[in-house]
Amino acid sequence: MSRNKINRRNFLKAGGASALLGGMPLGLNTVGQAQDGGEKKFCFVIAAAGGASILDSFMAQSTGPTAFETLTQIPGSPLVAVPALENSIQGAIDLGNGYEQATFLNKHGADTLAMTNEVTSVNHIIAAKRAITGDNVNSGRTICEANAIAHGGSCILPNLGLGVGGYALHGDDDTIPAIARAEPITDPLMFAFATHxxxxxxxxxxxxxxxxxxxxxxxxxxxxxxxxxxxxxxxxxxxxxxxxxxxxxxxxxDSIGKLMLLDPATADLSAFGTSMTGDMQQVIAKFPNIAKDPYEAKMALSFLAAKNGMSNSFTISPNLAPLIEATGSPNTPIAFDWSHVDHRGAQNAMWSYVLKSVDALIDLLKETDIDGDPQKGKMWSKSMIYIATEFGRDKIADGGSGHHLNNGNVIISPMMQGNKVFGGVDTTTGFTYGFNAETGEPDQNSKMTEKDVYSAVAHGLGIAFDGRKDKPAMVKG
Amino acid sequence: MKNLAILLLTAVLGSGLASCTKQKFKNASSSPSHAPGSKDGNDPAANKTPDDPKEEGMLVWKRYRAFEKGLMAGLELSKDQLCQEIETFNCIDKVHLTVLGGNDPFENGQHERAERPSVLTAVAVSRVLMAACSQRADLDLQAGSAGASVFKHFDLGAAAPTDAQIQAQATELFQRLLARDPSTEELSAIVDAKGNFASNRGLAVGICYAVGTHVENIFI
Known part of the structure; x- marks a missing residue:
């Protein structure tokens, strides 16, 4: 179902095409102001690379082929939490950061929803790209490209690319302004240098x-x-x-001064006429490991770029290398795809790793005004966090798991109907099924695809496009 | 030993994760059915030859390694002398790799290079040239007129150079960085600009920067 008219679409396309050759900020052309009056909104795509199974997080089951012995029920919520388990990498290295999924839901459950899906590829690169483009439902634009165009009009560099694999790719719509394409970042700690x-x-x-x-x-x-x-x-x-x-x-x-994350204790920045960001204490309080964990550094940089008005759209992946120290590793090798070797260990540790960082990001967004202006409200009020992943895993409880099309996603935003599960799980098979987009009622005869997930996120962000599969049951207002 | 085995497995699985289906992906992305301008659409641009030499096909982005090698040879600088952020982190291989056309598959999972320069490519080019030209100028200043290798046509710390000296220096930089002689018009523009710089060093580094960041040194 579409609420958008073709002439509007063509207008947007024309604007995008005319802006292709120009590097001007989006706010200076018609495209960035075409939707929702160009109001700034933030989109954080957290790319749970490798295949994050919804059945190992907020739609975990106590019966059936994926059953857990113990689950934490969240009072008044259909969302459930898997406890942090005792995990290891091959019995040799302690695995996991111990973060409890229940902690996340108790803090942010009101803004958190799970929606089921059945995607169209079990190939990592293809599936990752489809997860961020909605299988090209929006003319090939990634959700961050679309958000940069719709809501990044005031941002000089609206879209930052901090993803891996297929999440690091741009979309297929060559008519979008060059500035809406994700700017690929090599090293978040030193990205500040790239701005001067x-x-x-x-x-x-x-x-x-x-x-x-x-x-x-x-x-x-x-x-x-x-x-x-x-x-x-x-x-x-x-x-x-x-x-x-x-x-x-x-x-x-002066982005160089606002985004610098290098620690002056290890780098004499003053000798080079620059200094660390004035927001360092704020981000270090939530991301204390930025110096050694690239994923935390990516999250910290994204927040700083958003806070300082430079960017509004971010694709962020955990790195694929484990951070092995004497005490163990908080993450797995090859992220969620370690499930091939150890499904439960990989899923449990990686969900904790991802959710802990998202928890920290939300805390920062909740305490910070948009553009530093209290009149505009807190950043969280206009933020969307989409935990993207390529696909699900085999419906098992032990051993290693292969890729599976059937899965679901987690979306967190005050603009969405939180504290809900959209869809359900057939407890005999472990397969998820869809829901009615208008009422939100589970429907065992329906399936949601990448197009639906993308449309739900776009709908929540107020991004209009021809062919959007609206999800009124999921969006507030 | 187990750690090593795990890291090796990570590398193998990680690269396999990307490479095993790379060709399939390329096929899929080469035919975006929804993309405006595709040949099955109504866009007149669809009928245009995609590799019109004046529009796209004949210009090649000089990516990080060719860019680096050209500057190293032209300015007679070692890799470490060329550009290091805060004298520690290599500009080409680490800090600005992706926007200069490289990718880091192992640590960052960036399996594909950017197809074309990004918005920030010009910033990285600016930083590399500013660091390299400044470094060369300081080395030549230390070496004195007898030992200078690039900035040798006028004294960087003395009285204002003559037009002939400026033209000789500019010609040297054009030959070293763009592999050609400057035209009469280009030499005139450089001579005319001399009053805009506060010092001889500023003029020398400024010419180096202007020539090194010229689009002719970014595309070939």
Missing amino acids: GFKGIKGSLDDKDIAAARALRTQLESVSGFAKEFEASKIMDVYMKNRDSLVSQLEKG
Whole structure:
């Protein structure tokens, strides 16, 4: 079902196409203001890479092939929690951070929902991309690209890419503005350096000389035979427009000083004319391991970029390498896909690993005003967290599990109808089934796909597009 | 030993996770049925030859390693001298790898390189050139006029250079970084800009930066 008209869609497409060649911030073109008046909303896609089974978290079962001996019932909620188990990697390394799923639900259950699905691929890369594009339900745009366009109009770099594998890929809609594409980040601790063309470099020219050098470059390019020969080249044109319009804006915004996560105890930043972010104490309180855990660093950077108005859309994955220390590892090798070797251990440890970080992120969003303006409300009030994953796992309780199309997702947002399960589980088979999109009632004859999951998230964010499969039962208001 | 075995297994499974179906994915993504502009749509652009040499196909992004090697050779700098953030972290291999066209499959699970420069590529290019040109200028300043290798056509710390000296320095930088001589128009533009820089060093580094960040050094 669609509530959108074709002419609106075409208008948006045209705007996107016209903006493709320009690197201007979205707020300067029509696209970013086309939906919901361009109101800023935040979308955090937490990419639970490897296949996170909904039956090992908030839709866990006490009977059937996936049955747990002990589950924690949350009073007044259909959501259940699996206790943190005693896990290890091959009996040699203690595994898990001990975080209880019940802790998460007790804090954030009112904003948390689980919805079932049956996806269309058990191939990691393909399934991951479908999880973020909704199997191309929105012309191939990832949900973060769509959110950057719809709600990132005031952000200079709206979409940050911190995912792995298929979650690190951009969508298939080549008409979107270049700036809406996820900016790939190599190292979150040092990403701040990537936002300024010369600050922090010893011996660098000063502002005046840099301006003169850049003006000289413009002069040289204007008389260059090469530049004239390829003046119709899109790749060069986009590069030059991004360079000439965005670099100075980024530099003026002092993102380098706001996003720097390097610890001055190990790096003498003052010697290079820069310093750590003024928000370090706030993020360290929630992400104390950013120096050694890249996933925490990604979460911290995403929060800082959102808080400081630079970005509104984020795709974030746990890294695939275990963080093995003398006390053990909080995460598994190859994330949730360690389930091939040890289903219960991998799922249990990784759900704790992911949920603990999401808990911390929500705490930060709840205590922080949008754009630092109390009039705009807390960031959490306009935030959507979608725990994406490629697919489910075999319906088992012991041993290793293969990939399975049948699964579900967790979505957390005050804009959604929380404290609910949409769909159900056939306890004899362990297979999930769908629900009525209008009423939310479980329906054993229906199945939700990637298109439905994407549409639910988009619906909650107020992102309109032709062909959206609306989920009024899931969205508030 | 068990740890080593686990890490090895991680590497094998991790790379397999990406590579075993890479070709299938490419096939799938090459035909986005919903994407505007696709040949089954009504967009006139669909009829355009995709590799029109003036539009796209003939220009190749000079990615991180070629970019790095060119600067190292042109400015006679070692890999470590070229660009290190806070003198510690390599700009090319670590901090700015992805936006310079690389990818990190092992630690970051980035199995694909970006198809084209990203919004932040120009920032990374700017940082690398500023670090490299500044480093070369300081080394040449220390070496003195007899020992300078790149900035040798006028004294970086003395009186204002003549137009002929500036043209000679600019020609040297064009040859080293763009592998060609500058045109008369380009030399005039550089000479005309000399008054915009506060010092000889600023002028020398500024010319180096302008030539090194020129689109001709980003695309080939």
